[in-house]
Amino acid sequence: xxxxxxxxxxxxxxxxxxxxxxxxxxxxxxxxxxxxxxxxxxxxxxxxxxxxxxxxxxxxxxxxxxxxxxxxxxxxxxxxxxxxxxxxxxxxxxxxxxxxxxxxxxxxxxxxxxxxxxxxxxxxxxxxxxxxxxxxxxxxxxxxxxxxxxxxxxxxxxxxxxxxxxxxxxxxxxxxxxxxxxxxxxxxxxxxxxxxxxxxxxxxxxxxxxxxxxxxxxxxxxxxxxxxxxxxxxxxxxxxxxxxx
Amino acid sequence: xxxxxxxxxxxxxxxxxxxxxxxxxxxxxxxxxxxxxxxxxxxxxxxxxxxxxxxxxxxxxxxxxxxxxxxxxxxxxxxxxxxxxxxxxxxxxxxxxxxxxxxxxxxxxxxxxxxxxxxxxxxxxxxxxxxxxxxxxxxxxxxxxxxxxxxxxxxxxxxxxxxxxxxxxxxxxxxxxxxxxxxxxxxxxxxxxxxxxxxxxxxxxxxxxxxxxxxxxxxxxxxx
Numbered sequence: 001x002x003x004x005x006x007x008x009x010x011x012x013x014x015x016x017x018x019x020x021x022x023x024x025x026x027x028x029x030x031x032x033x034x035x036x037x038x039x040x041x042x043x044x045x046x047x048x049x050x051x052x053x054x055x056x057x058x059x060x061x062x063x064x065x066x067x068x069x070x071x072x073x074x075x076x077x078x079x080x081x082x083x084x085x086x087x088x089x090x091x092x093x094x095x096x097x098x099x100x101x102x103x104x105x106x107x108x109x110x111x112x113x114x115x116x117x118x119x120x121x122x123x124x125x126x127x128x129x130x131x132x133x134x135x136x137x138x139x140x141x142x143x144x145x146x147x148x149x150x151x152x153x154x155x156x157x158x159x160x161x162x163x164x165x166x167x168x169x170x171x172x173x174x175x176x177x178x179x180x181x182x183x184x185x186x187x188x189x190x191x192x193x194x195x196x197x198x199x200x201x202x203x204x205x206x207x208x209x210x211x212x213x214x215x216x217x218x219x220x221x222x223x224x225x226x227x228x229x230x231x232x233x234x235x236x237x238x239x240x241x242x243x244x245x
Numbered sequence: 246x247x248x249x250x251x252x253x254x255x256x257x258x259x260x261x262x263x264x265x266x267x268x269x270x271x272x273x274x275x276x277x278x279x280x281x282x283x284x285x286x287x288x289x290x291x292x293x294x295x296x297x298x299x300x301x302x303x304x305x306x307x308x309x310x311x312x313x314x315x316x317x318x319x320x321x322x323x324x325x326x327x328x329x330x331x332x333x334x335x336x337x338x339x340x341x342x343x344x345x346x347x348x349x350x351x352x353x354x355x356x357x358x359x360x361x362x363x364x365x366x367x368x369x370x371x372x373x374x375x376x377x378x379x380x381x382x383x384x385x386x387x388x389x390x391x392x393x394x395x396x397x398x399x400x401x402x403x404x405x406x407x408x409x410x411x412x413x414x415x416x417x418x419x420x421x422x423x424x425x426x427x428x429x430x431x432x433x434x435x436x437x438x439x440x441x442x443x444x445x446x447x448x449x450x451x452x453x454x455x456x457x458x459x460x461x462x463x464x465x466x467x468x469x
Contacts, residue, residue: 011332012328012332012333013325013328044336044409044410045335045336045337045338045409045410046333046334046335046336046410047333047334048332048333048334175304175308176304176305176307176308176408177304177305179304179408180303180304183407183408193376196375196376197375197376198376199375200374200375200376203375204374204375204453205372205412205413205414205453206412206413207411207412207413208406208408208409208410208411208412208413209409209410210408210409210410
């Protein structure tokens with residue numbers, strides 16, 4: 001499995017409208033061409049940044065994706081439409097750790113959450129696999145005890161990225177009060193203190209963000225949102241038919 | 246105590262109007278939910294401002310803030326009007342360290358003359374190496390804090406990451422400075438001080454890097 005990590009800079013006042021039109025005018029073509037949406041998130045708390053995470057089977061899918069972007073009339077129409085909502089975007093291609101759950105597993109399991117913790121570790125060059133293995137063996141079971149489930153563990157392998165980027169995404173509670181408890185448990189855990197001291201040999205720095213799962217059609221989203229409507233239904237809401245008289 | 250740390254980017258040329266309008270249209274509403282401790286422009290930067298607010302009810306305050314922008318009239322209006330002035334903002338949730346003054350303490354100390362009449366605040370962010378945070382904080386409190394307060398700087402806050410945007414090992418400190426002339430005297434005194442040189446050597450072994458900005462408080466800022 002391979003993942004596309006799309007960091008999207010949006011015009012913040014149009015955020016919800018952007019989510020709607022993306023669901024109706026972009027998502028169906030992407031999914032028909034082998035790109036499966038894992039999550040569409042609001043970056044917390046950076047009001048004009050969204051993150052879309054896509055899963056696909058192999059590198060050849062990216063060729064199809066590029067062809068779609070370059071030639072397909074609907075993709076071209078979307079690019080013109082998106083100008084109203086998107087001011088910039090950058091993509092990284094990510095390779096998952098062997099223990100990182102696939103979208104199929106995420107859909108079967110209980111991974112819905114309002115808040116996700118996104119960590120980007122700046123790992124010393126060449127130490128990415130060693131660090132990811134340690135995340136799987138040591139940090140993942142520890143975090144489970146605090147109430148966090150690993151949603152994904154990836155390293156950047158292509159696209160726009162720096163050396164040694166390892167990205168983890170964790171469930172982090174449904175209300176901010178849940179996060180308070182998770183954090184308190186982690187700070188009291190002697191295993192975490194040991195982990196923090198040891199992890200310094202792989203990475204000097206971790207950059208934290210919250211991701212808010214507020215998009216109705218995103219497989220990773222808050223449990224407070226109902227199951228998403230079918231794409232056609234969404235299209236009707238987002239782009240009502242106009243009768244010319 | 247928890248704090249909301251917010252950096253916003255007003256459009257070029259909008260800074261003066263932006264901070265003025267916030268003072269009349271936003272801050273009174275925000276103060277119903279949290280204590281806005283500081284509103285600052287960034288020195289030598291034309292489109293960056295910084296806010297620091299105390300969350301009296303911890304994360305529950307955030308639910309009140311959501312309510313403010315979704316249901317309360319002044320909050321709803323600001324939510325729309327604010328887009329005229331700025332296009333980007335970052336928020337972090339921070340935890341005050343045990344020796345960091347709360348808003349209540351700042352007000353109490355203002356009666357004795359601290360945090361008054363400053364034209365500058367110095368925000369120094371340390372990136373402490375993994376596993377060294379406790380050692381760093383002990384040294385900060387025991388060695389740096391008394392040394393700097395003797396030179397006339399007052400620690401207005403010292404925080405670490407709690408949630409949302411942030412970095413591991415990040416310790417954010419905020420100090421009052423009377424003005425640039427005062428800063429010049431502090432620099433000269435530090436150069437002569439053997440204890441300060443010792444501190445710098447110690448901190449170099451505990452931190453990966455540090456960075457700073459100088460903040461200019463707006464007239465209605467509690468820290469001014």
